[in-house]
Amino acid sequence: DGWITKNAYNKNSRLGYGAKHKDVVDLLINQFDAHIMRPSFETSPEGGFSIGNSFYRTYSINNSYFSMERSRWYQGAKKRIPIDLELTPTTCLYWYLGDGCASNTRINLSTQGFEWSDVNNILLPGLMALGFTSAKAYPDKGKPRIYLSSYDSPRWLMYIGDSPVESLRYRWQLDAVTYQALPLANGRLRRFFSEAEKVDICTLS
Helix, strand or coil: CCEEEEEEEEEEEEEEEEEHHHHHHHHHHHHCCCECCCCEEEEECCCCCCCCEEEEEEEEECCCHHHHHHHHHEEEEECCCCCCCCCHHHHHHHHHHHHHEHHHHEEECCCCCCCCCHHHHHHHHHHHHHHCCCCEEEEEEEEEEEEECCCHHHHHHHHHHHCCCCCCCHHHCHHHHHHHCCCCCCHHHHHHHHHHHCCCCCCCC
Protein backbone atom coordinates (compact mmCIF):
# COMPACT_ATOMS: atom_id res chain seq x y z
CA ASP A 1 0.00 0.00 0.00
CA GLY A 2 1.05 3.57 -0.53
CA TRP A 3 0.67 6.74 1.49
CA ILE A 4 1.79 10.36 1.31
CA THR A 5 2.87 12.10 4.50
CA LYS A 6 3.68 15.65 5.47
CA ASN A 7 7.11 16.28 6.94
CA ALA A 8 7.34 18.47 10.03
CA TYR A 9 10.80 19.66 8.97
CA ASN A 10 10.13 20.18 5.27
CA LYS A 11 7.40 22.07 3.44
CA ASN A 12 7.03 19.23 0.95
CA SER A 13 5.54 15.76 1.36
CA ARG A 14 6.97 12.33 0.62
CA LEU A 15 5.63 9.06 -0.72
CA GLY A 16 5.81 5.86 1.31
CA TYR A 17 5.12 2.39 -0.01
CA GLY A 18 5.10 -1.00 1.66
CA ALA A 19 4.43 -4.59 0.61
CA LYS A 20 4.96 -8.13 1.80
CA HIS A 21 7.23 -8.92 -1.16
CA LYS A 22 10.46 -7.11 -1.97
CA ASP A 23 10.01 -7.40 -5.74
CA VAL A 24 6.73 -5.45 -5.54
CA VAL A 25 8.42 -2.57 -3.71
CA ASP A 26 11.39 -2.64 -6.08
CA LEU A 27 9.02 -2.50 -9.06
CA LEU A 28 7.61 0.80 -7.81
CA ILE A 29 11.08 2.19 -7.04
CA ASN A 30 12.19 1.48 -10.59
CA GLN A 31 9.37 3.61 -12.02
CA PHE A 32 11.07 6.75 -10.71
CA ASP A 33 14.38 8.41 -11.41
CA ALA A 34 17.16 6.81 -9.38
CA HIS A 35 17.47 9.59 -6.79
CA ILE A 36 13.76 9.82 -5.99
CA MET A 37 13.14 6.65 -3.98
CA ARG A 38 15.12 5.16 -1.11
CA PRO A 39 16.22 1.51 -1.66
CA SER A 40 13.77 -1.01 -0.20
CA PHE A 41 14.45 -2.17 3.34
CA GLU A 42 13.01 -4.93 5.49
CA THR A 43 10.93 -4.00 8.49
CA SER A 44 7.94 -5.29 10.42
CA PRO A 45 4.37 -4.75 9.17
CA GLU A 46 3.89 -2.26 12.02
CA GLY A 47 6.86 -0.20 10.88
CA GLY A 48 9.36 -1.23 13.56
CA PHE A 49 12.69 -2.87 12.89
CA SER A 50 12.17 -6.16 14.73
CA ILE A 51 11.73 -8.58 11.84
CA GLY A 52 8.83 -10.94 12.29
CA ASN A 53 6.83 -11.53 9.16
CA SER A 54 8.77 -10.13 6.22
CA PHE A 55 7.64 -6.71 5.06
CA TYR A 56 9.41 -4.19 2.87
CA ARG A 57 9.17 -0.42 2.61
CA THR A 58 10.53 2.51 0.68
CA TYR A 59 10.28 6.27 1.01
CA SER A 60 10.77 9.05 -1.48
CA ILE A 61 12.59 12.31 -1.09
CA ASN A 62 10.44 15.28 -0.07
CA ASN A 63 9.18 16.87 -3.24
CA SER A 64 6.56 19.41 -4.33
CA TYR A 65 5.07 16.79 -6.68
CA PHE A 66 4.09 14.60 -3.72
CA SER A 67 2.70 17.66 -1.91
CA MET A 68 0.47 18.27 -4.92
CA GLU A 69 -0.61 14.62 -5.00
CA ARG A 70 -1.32 14.66 -1.27
CA SER A 71 -3.75 17.53 -1.76
CA ARG A 72 -5.54 15.38 -4.37
CA TRP A 73 -5.64 12.15 -2.37
CA TYR A 74 -6.30 13.40 1.17
CA GLN A 75 -8.94 15.52 2.84
CA GLY A 76 -7.27 16.36 6.11
CA ALA A 77 -5.86 13.04 7.29
CA LYS A 78 -8.48 10.97 5.42
CA LYS A 79 -7.78 9.36 2.07
CA ARG A 80 -10.09 10.38 -0.75
CA ILE A 81 -10.25 9.30 -4.39
CA PRO A 82 -9.56 12.17 -6.82
CA ILE A 83 -12.58 12.82 -8.98
CA ASP A 84 -10.34 13.00 -12.07
CA LEU A 85 -8.69 9.61 -11.43
CA GLU A 86 -8.07 7.72 -14.69
CA LEU A 87 -8.19 3.93 -14.50
CA THR A 88 -5.40 3.33 -17.01
CA PRO A 89 -3.83 -0.13 -17.33
CA THR A 90 -0.91 1.09 -15.19
CA THR A 91 -3.19 2.47 -12.48
CA CYS A 92 -5.22 -0.74 -12.39
CA LEU A 93 -2.08 -2.90 -12.37
CA TYR A 94 -0.74 -1.22 -9.24
CA TRP A 95 -4.21 -1.34 -7.68
CA TYR A 96 -4.30 -5.09 -8.25
CA LEU A 97 -0.75 -5.62 -6.99
CA GLY A 98 -1.48 -3.72 -3.79
CA ASP A 99 -5.13 -4.51 -3.09
CA GLY A 100 -6.29 -7.27 -5.40
CA CYS A 101 -7.19 -10.88 -4.76
CA ALA A 102 -8.19 -13.79 -7.00
CA SER A 103 -10.50 -16.47 -5.66
CA ASN A 104 -11.15 -19.32 -8.08
CA THR A 105 -12.85 -17.56 -10.99
CA ARG A 106 -13.44 -14.12 -9.49
CA ILE A 107 -11.35 -11.08 -8.66
CA ASN A 108 -12.02 -8.67 -5.85
CA LEU A 109 -10.38 -5.31 -5.18
CA SER A 110 -9.96 -3.90 -1.70
CA THR A 111 -11.33 -0.39 -1.29
CA GLN A 112 -12.04 -0.48 2.45
CA GLY A 113 -9.79 2.53 3.05
CA PHE A 114 -12.12 4.80 1.07
CA GLU A 115 -15.58 6.25 1.59
CA TRP A 116 -18.59 4.50 0.08
CA SER A 117 -19.41 7.71 -1.81
CA ASP A 118 -16.00 7.69 -3.53
CA VAL A 119 -16.33 4.04 -4.49
CA ASN A 120 -19.89 4.43 -5.78
CA ASN A 121 -19.39 7.74 -7.57
CA ILE A 122 -15.85 7.42 -8.94
CA LEU A 123 -14.44 3.88 -9.00
CA LEU A 124 -17.53 1.92 -10.06
CA PRO A 125 -18.47 4.30 -12.90
CA GLY A 126 -14.84 4.26 -14.02
CA LEU A 127 -14.77 0.47 -14.15
CA MET A 128 -18.08 0.31 -15.97
CA ALA A 129 -16.83 2.83 -18.54
CA LEU A 130 -14.01 0.37 -19.29
CA GLY A 131 -16.56 -2.38 -19.90
CA PHE A 132 -16.42 -4.09 -16.51
CA THR A 133 -20.17 -3.83 -16.12
CA SER A 134 -20.37 -6.51 -13.42
CA ALA A 135 -18.36 -4.40 -10.93
CA LYS A 136 -20.25 -4.07 -7.66
CA ALA A 137 -19.26 -3.04 -4.14
CA TYR A 138 -20.33 -5.12 -1.15
CA PRO A 139 -19.76 -4.42 2.54
CA ASP A 140 -16.75 -6.00 4.24
CA LYS A 141 -17.13 -5.18 7.94
CA GLY A 142 -19.10 -2.15 6.84
CA LYS A 143 -16.47 -0.95 4.36
CA PRO A 144 -16.71 -1.30 0.55
CA ARG A 145 -14.97 -4.06 -1.40
CA ILE A 146 -15.35 -4.36 -5.18
CA TYR A 147 -16.07 -7.68 -6.89
CA LEU A 148 -15.88 -8.60 -10.57
CA SER A 149 -17.81 -11.47 -12.13
CA SER A 150 -16.20 -14.63 -13.49
CA TYR A 151 -16.72 -13.13 -16.95
CA ASP A 152 -15.06 -9.79 -16.23
CA SER A 153 -12.21 -11.20 -14.13
CA PRO A 154 -10.11 -12.60 -17.01
CA ARG A 155 -10.87 -9.46 -19.01
CA TRP A 156 -9.41 -7.45 -16.11
CA LEU A 157 -6.21 -9.50 -16.31
CA MET A 158 -6.00 -8.85 -20.04
CA TYR A 159 -6.40 -5.15 -19.40
CA ILE A 160 -3.59 -4.86 -16.84
CA GLY A 161 -1.21 -7.25 -18.65
CA ASP A 162 0.98 -10.04 -17.31
CA SER A 163 2.30 -10.02 -13.77
CA PRO A 164 5.48 -7.93 -13.58
CA VAL A 165 6.61 -9.68 -10.39
CA GLU A 166 7.17 -13.34 -9.67
CA SER A 167 5.90 -13.23 -6.08
CA LEU A 168 2.30 -12.36 -7.09
CA ARG A 169 2.06 -14.36 -10.31
CA TYR A 170 -0.43 -16.68 -8.59
CA ARG A 171 -3.02 -13.88 -8.72
CA TRP A 172 -3.07 -14.29 -12.49
CA GLN A 173 -3.97 -18.00 -12.26
CA LEU A 174 -7.74 -18.03 -12.48
CA ASP A 175 -9.58 -21.29 -13.01
CA ALA A 176 -9.10 -22.28 -16.66
CA VAL A 177 -12.86 -22.72 -17.03
CA THR A 178 -13.19 -18.94 -16.63
CA TYR A 179 -11.41 -18.36 -19.94
CA GLN A 180 -13.63 -20.87 -21.72
CA ALA A 181 -16.61 -18.71 -20.75
CA LEU A 182 -15.29 -15.82 -22.85
CA PRO A 183 -16.81 -15.39 -26.31
CA LEU A 184 -14.91 -16.01 -29.54
CA ALA A 185 -14.04 -12.30 -29.41
CA ASN A 186 -11.36 -13.28 -26.89
CA GLY A 187 -8.60 -12.65 -29.44
CA ARG A 188 -10.00 -9.24 -30.31
CA LEU A 189 -10.18 -8.36 -26.62
CA ARG A 190 -6.53 -9.28 -26.17
CA ARG A 191 -5.53 -7.07 -29.09
CA PHE A 192 -7.66 -4.21 -27.82
CA PHE A 193 -6.22 -4.31 -24.33
CA SER A 194 -2.62 -4.74 -25.53
CA GLU A 195 -2.99 -1.62 -27.67
CA ALA A 196 -4.61 0.45 -24.90
CA GLU A 197 -2.63 3.54 -24.04
CA LYS A 198 -0.47 3.10 -20.96
CA VAL A 199 0.47 6.08 -18.85
CA ASP A 200 3.85 5.80 -17.12
CA ILE A 201 4.30 7.00 -13.56
CA CYS A 202 5.73 10.52 -13.58
CA THR A 203 9.50 10.84 -13.23
CA LEU A 204 10.70 13.73 -11.17
CA SER A 205 13.76 15.94 -11.34
